[in-house]
Amino acid sequence: MTLSFIPELRTERLILRAPRETDFPAMLAFNDSPRAAFIGGGSPRQHVWRGLLANIGLWALRGYGFYSIDDHQGEFLGRIGVICHDGWPEPELAWHVYEQAEGKGYAYEAAQAAKADYHARISPQPLISLIDPANHRSAALAIRMGAKAEGDFHLAGHDCIIYRHTGGQP
Incomplete structure (x- = not known):
């Protein structure tokens, strides 16, 4: 089944597609790995399944959500996009990049594409990223993208820092 309401984006090295x-x-493997510690990893299998389905629902309801990221050979590398669940202060540019994709610039490339798509289709308003203070790699990516640390926030039992990205062109 195709999810035709989710656009497909292509970059030089990546395809951002529907889940x-x-x-x-x-x-599931990501959820069960230490890499998911900053996003509440170790959730029961059913919660990961619900997360997959909730993402499709977010796309249907709001017109944005997580893209699944593939390289041009079709390897699934992670998820990047804009989310805004109940309890979020504003739409968030977020990412989950899997181990085999780390350190290659894929997260930056995909996040730039997802951000540009959101600004072109949904809103020019700036996005935020909610990042655990100990997640130095995610903070470095947000800063590389031009985001500035703005303040602290408490979300779903976790402390995080709000990084504000620049807005899109009106």
């Missing part, structure tokens, strides 16, 4: 059921095993 698929075949993404689920990699999502």
Whole structure:
């Protein structure tokens, strides 16, 4: 089944696409790895499944959500996009990049594409990223993208720092 309401984006090295059921095993592996510690990893299998479905619902309801990221050879590398769940202060540019994709600039490339798409289709308003204070790699990515630390926030039982990105062109 295709999710035609989710646009496909292409960058020099990546395809940002709609989520698929075949993404689920990699999502489970990420959830069960130490890499997911900053986003509440170790959730029960059913919560990961619900997260996959909730993302599709977010796309249907608001016109944005997480893209699944593939390289041009079709390897699933993670998820990046804009989310705004109940309890979020504003729409957030967020990312979950899997181990095999780390350190190659894929997160930056995909996040730039997702941000530009959001600003072109949804709103020129600046986005935020909510980042655990100990997640130095995510903070470095936000800063590389031009975001500035703005203040502290408490979300779903976790402390985080709000990084504000610049807005899109009106």
